[in-house]
Amino acid sequence: MKRFDKGYIYSSLLSDLFSSFVVVFIFLKDFFLNEEANTEDIVTATPFLMIAFAVVYLCFIAYRILYYRTSGYELTEKEIKCNRGVLLRKRSVLDYKKVHAINKKQNLFHRLFGIAILTVDSGSTNTSHQAEITIVEKAKTVDALLDELNALKEGGVRTAADAKEEVLLSDKDSLYRFTSKKKLLYTLINILSTAFCIAVFGVLAITVIGICKLMLQLDTLGTWGEYFLVAVLITVGAMLLFSVFSFVGCMIHSFVGYHDFNITKRGNDIQISFGLLERHTNAFSYDRIKAVKISQSLVQRMLGFAVIKLEVIGYTNDSENNNAADLGVLVPFCKYDEIGEILAKVLPDYVPDKKQTKSVSYFSFVSWFALTLGIVTGVVMLQAILPMLLFGVSSSVIAAVAAAIAGVGAIIFAVKALSAVLSYQNNGIAVNNGKITAYYGSFTKNVTVFMAKNLIAAENITTPLRKKAGITSLVMHLKTNALSNEVKVHIQKDALSEELEQLLIL
Amino acid sequence: MELKRLNKNVLKLWYIRAAFASLALVGIFASAAIVLHLSGASSNVSLAVLLGIGIPVLLLLGITLIMPALRYKMYAWGYDDKRIIVKQGVIFRQKVVIPVCQIQDLHRTQGPLMMMLKLGGVTISTAGSNFNISTLTTDEADRMIDELERNLETRIEELKNEEI
Numbered sequence: 001m002k003r004f005d006k007g008y009i010y011s012s013l014l015s016d017l018f019s020s021f022v023v024v025f026i027f028l029k030d031f032f033l034n035e036e037a038n039t040e041d042i043v044t045a046t047p048f049l050m051i052a053f054a055v056v057y058l059c060f061i062a063y064r065i066l067y068y069r070t071s072g073y074e075l076t077e078k079e080i081k082c083n084r085g086v087l088l089r090k091r092s093v094l095d096y097k098k099v100h101a102i103n104k105k106q107n108l109f110h111r112l113f114g115i116a117i118l119t120v121d122s123g124s125t126n127t128s129h130q131a132e133i134t135i136v137e138k139a140k141t142v143d144a145l146l147d148e149l150n151a152l153k154e155g156g157v158r159t160a161a162d163a164k165e166e167v168l169l170s171d172k173d174s175l176y177r178f179t180s181k182k183k184l185l186y187t188l189i190n191i192l193s194t195a196f197c198i199a200v201f202g203v204l205a206i207t208v209i210g211i212c213k214l215m216l217q218l219d220t221l222g223t224w225g226e227y228f229l230v231a232v233l234i235t236v237g238a239m240l241l242f243s244v245f246s247f248v249g250c251m252i253h254s255f256v257g258y259h260d261f262n263i264t265k266r267g268n269d270i271q272i273s274f275g276l277l278e279r280h281t282n283a284f285s286y287d288r289i290k291a292v293k294i295s296q297s298l299v300q301r302m303l304g305f306a307v308i309k310l311e312v313i314g315y316t317n318d319s320e321n322n323n324a325a326d327l328g329v330l331v332p333f334c335k336y337d338e339i340g341e342i343l344a345k346v347l348p349d350y351v352p353d354k355k356q357t358k359s360v361s362y363f364s365f366v367s368w369f370a371l372t373l374g375i376v377t378g379v380v381m382l383q384a385i386l387p388m389l390l391f392g393v394s395s396s397v398i399a400a401v402a403a404a405i406a407g408v409g410a411i412i413f414a415v416k417a418l419s420a421v422l423s424y425q426n427n428g429i430a431v432n433n434g435k436i437t438a439y440y441g442s443f444t445k446n447v448t449v450f451m452a453k454n455l456i457a458a459e460n461i462t463t464p465l466r467k468k469a470g471i472t473s474l475v476m477h478l479k480t481n482a483l484s485n486e487v488k489v490h491i492q493k494d495a496l497s498e499e500l501e502q503l504l505i506l
Numbered sequence: 507m508e509l510k511r512l513n514k515n516v517l518k519l520w521y522i523r524a525a526f527a528s529l530a531l532v533g534i535f536a537s538a539a540i541v542l543h544l545s546g547a548s549s550n551v552s553l554a555v556l557l558g559i560g561i562p563v564l565l566l567l568g569i570t571l572i573m574p575a576l577r578y579k580m581y582a583w584g585y586d587d588k589r590i591i592v593k594q595g596v597i598f599r600q601k602v603v604i605p606v607c608q609i610q611d612l613h614r615t616q617g618p619l620m621m622m623l624k625l626g627g628v629t630i631s632t633a634g635s636n637f638n639i640s641t642l643t644t645d646e647a648d649r650m651i652d653e654l655e656r657n658l659e660t661r662i663e664e665l666k667n668e669e670i
Binding site: 368379382383386387390391456457458459460461462463464467477478479480485486497501504505506 | 550553554557558561562565588589595597598599600601602603604605606607608632633634635637665
């Protein structure tokens with residue numbers, strides 16, 4: 001079994017050292033940098049702290065060396081084997097034919113020592129949060145391995161000639177480019193989204209506090225003019241502050257996280273690469289794609305932009321981050337009108353079809369919510385008012401509290417009613433030649449395209465009244481291991497559920 | 507396909523569970539009353555706090571005690587050589603159709619109460635979601651797992667032949 005490259009030890013130790021310094025700085029900055037700090041205390045404590053730091057760091061060194069000595073990989077004729085772990089040792093064997101996705105990752109520390117991490121995933125449910133095979137090797141070897149594994153997973157058996165052939169993937173024929181212009185537009189739209197959310201929140205807060213001021217005659221809030229001036233200034237200030245955060249975050253995300261974003265397609269293989277500080281290269285076969293999801297936030301929808309994501313088991317699974325099991329990005333940002341063109345080039349089978357059905361009733365989107373909200377608001381009001389009556393609180397205060405509770409209930413209902421309007425417009429389905437296009441969502445509009453062969457169960461949900469009216473909601477369970485394995489299309493005609501059941505491969 | 511109803515013991519199990527939940531709810535109310543009594547709170551404060559806790563507790567208690575009978579009435583399940591169907595839900599009625607050929611694993615689960623009443627749950631794992639047939643008798647659960655296993659093998663062979 002071949003050991004990982006020694007660069008693993010050095011890069012990990014350098015990364016550990018960096019993280020340790022950051023942790024030490026955060027916890028001890030007050031002790032050393034405080035103006036009131038006693039110099040004698042610092043002098044006495046420093047050797048002990050250094051010894052403690054050295055002991056902890058020695059543990060890291062021991063762990064990294066042990067990990068290096070106990071880990072390794074081997075490519076046999078039909079499968080890839082990998083050993084790793086110190087206390088909990090793991091041995092994984094993966095048949096080449098069962099490889100779902102191959103991901104290459106290279107962060108700054110890896111680059112310093114010329115290494116990269118290759119993860120190979122079979123898409124098994126049991127390992128949905130963790131890749132089965134992890135290999136740490138020289139970057140060039142990883143590129144060659146990535147290429148070799150791509151060939152082997154297509155059913156080829158490894159031969160000596162194959163092993164020698166080292167074809168490095170080229171980015172020249174990229175099918176989509178995330179240009180600086182698009183990145184700036186992406187940042188601008190995110191800033192607009194943030195400002196819009198803050199503005200909506202601000203208007204709601206000003207209204208609720210205004211009602212309280214009116215009912216309780218709160219003089220502490222000044223005259224109406226002063227109140228509105230201060231409230232608007234605070235809202236605008238918050239909008240500016242959060243917009244700056246959003247700007248910085250989006251610039252880093254788009255210019256650093258998605259640096260040099262490329263999609264390349266070679267035969268049946270698709271490769272997506274991006275990242276400046278941490279470079280990701282993810283490769284998977286076209287036939288491993290389970291679904292394509294197009295999302296549009298409210299602001300993106302108003303301005304006509306969208307994000308395209310991919311459901312490929314193992315594509316985004318990060319061995320070190322369990323929370324990363326999410327949909328992989330195919331196109332981080334594009335015009336909604338361009339989606340057909342982009343998908344026709346990259347994934348021709350997944351171009352979304354136009355909606356063939358639409359929601360059959362608006363009332364069904366709000367009815368149960370209104371009933372539940374009414375009961376909850378009633379109980380809360382009862383609980384708030386009864387004690388006040390017991391304590392003989394003045395009627396104006398009781399009226400103000402009742403109005404505030406009713407106001408909050410009304411605002412929540414208004415938001416739901418708006419969301420229901422959008423849901424009513426969005427929900428629908430299209431079935432065409434074994435391809436299902438599901439339209440759903442409210443404030444965020446989603447379109448998921450998948451093949452009927454990947455539909456593993458069909459579910460319909462209705463109530464007695466809806467059944468009489470021939471209305472049902474459809475839940476389609478897809479063949480994936482991610483959290484996104486359900487697609488729900490609401491308030492459709494009853495007959496659709498039977499059509500969907502017929503699409504199941506029984 | 508004719509769907510089956512659940513065994514009467516399942517209703518007993520759900521009522522035992524509901525009784526435990528009700529005890530917990532009554533316990534919350536009783537604890538509040540004891541704390542108020544020991545702290546010597548005035549009658550108005552006590553009444554206000556007890557109303558505050560009592561109204562939601564009473565609502566939850568009602569729901570907890572009614573639900574088992576309604577759930578039992580609405581639950582139906584069945585399978586043949588090609589599909590499994592489960593119908594459930596009191597207000598929102600759900601019907602799930604799972605093709606037998608999509609089954610990956612079958613699990614039988616049993617807790618102490620279920621063991622006492624000779625009941626067992628079946629979990630059907632597919633390549634995407636897990637589906638539970640909440641409670642069956644142990645005989646029904648075992649028979650279901652055996653038959654589904656056989657049906658699965660036969661169906662996979664049939665599908666392979668169809669492809670050829």
